[in-house]
Every structure is written in C-alpha cells, then in structure tokens.
C-alpha cells in the first residue's frame with residue numbers, strides 16, 4: 216500500500232450554531248461538538264484508509280472556549296499517525312469573528328479510528344508521511360498517546376508502554 220500524506224485526509228466542515236444545539240448559557244452543547252468532531256474525523260479516517268472506519272476511542276478533548284449561539288464553527292480533521300489498523304485523527308475547531316472574519320482556535324480533540332472489513336474485523340491501512348512541522352510533532356507524540364489510551368482501556372500493561380514511560384524517566 217502506498218504511503219499517504221496527512222493533507223490527503225483533510226476534512227473541513229463549516230456550520231452554524233443553531234438554537235437547538237445550545238446549553239442553558241446559549242453556548243454550543245458539548246455533545247453536539249463531539250458529534251461534529253466525530254463526523255469530520257470519520258471522513259478523514261475514511262479518506263486515508265478508503266475502508267469502513269469505526270471510532271475506537273476519544274483520547275483527548277479540550278473545551279477551551281465556549282462557542283456562542285449563531286457562531287460559524289469550522290471543524291478541521293486529519294490523520295496525524297497511522298499504526299497497523301488504527302489511526303489517530305487530530306481535530307482543530309475554529310470560530311470566526313462575524314465582522315473581521317478573523318479565526319480563533321476554540322477547541323481541539325484527538326480521536327482513534329480503526330479500519331474494518333464488512334464483518335467488523337480490523338484491516339491494515341496505508342502508512343502516513345507527515346510533511347509540515349506541526350504534522351511531524353503530532354506524528355511523533357501519537358505513539359505515546361496510543362499507549363496511554365491502551366493502558367487506560369486495560370488493553371496494554373503499563374510495563375509495555377515504553378515510549379510513554381520514557382516521558383517520566385530521565
């Protein structure tokens with residue numbers, strides 16, 4: 216399988232925040248944002264693998280800034296690293312100022328997707344070659360995040376999480 220670039224998988228979704236999607240403070244409801252991010256990440260994972268993909272885990276979500284009713288929200292998702300059958304998707308969420316159009320980063324998240332066949336069995340996916348400095352940083356850190364996710368899910372012994380442990384040991 217030929218290697219791909221993160222940009223090959225890029226999915227950009229722009230939409231409004233409507234009244235039915237807000238919390239009592241009139242900001243975007245967290246679950247609605249999670250769903251938008253899951254959709255964009257799923258498209259990115261599918262573009263990379265060209266297979267059926269399923270969400271295996273949500274590794275990190277930071278709701279750093281609330282997003283008010285009426286905002287224009289852009290969710291950008293792309294594959295940051297691939298493993299054998301799984302891939303990490305990095306998602307950046309932006310809002311744009313109504314008058315100036317200037318974009319501000321509102322949130323980010325990291326999801327793991329697995330490519331599967333028609334029976335739900337994991338299948339191999341193409342590798343990825345990061346290009347930009349940011350893509351290289353995200354690629355580099357993704358193995359530690361995978362190990363942390365597997366340890367927390369009880370699917371890996373902490374003793375085997377070599378790269379993750381190295382963060383804490385000089």
Ligand SMILES: CC(C)(COP(=O)(O)OP(=O)(O)OC[C@H]1O[C@@H](n2cnc3c(N)ncnc32)[C@H](O)[C@@H]1OP(=O)(O)O)[C@@H](O)C(=O)NCCC(=O)NCCS
Nearest residue numbers: 269270271272298299300301327329331337361364365368
């Ligand atoms: C995700 C799923 C396919 C993994 O199946 P599995 O039997 O655990 O298969 P494996 O152990 O071979 O794991 C497959 C890959 O997923 C990775 N993986 C599994 N659980 C993971 C987790 N919690 N975090 C990170 N990666 C995970 C494994 O490391 C492996 O990656 P690799 O092949 O790239 O090294 C299976 O658990 C599933 O179908 N889950 C339901 C998915 C779903 O319905 N999602 C929608 C949400 S309701």
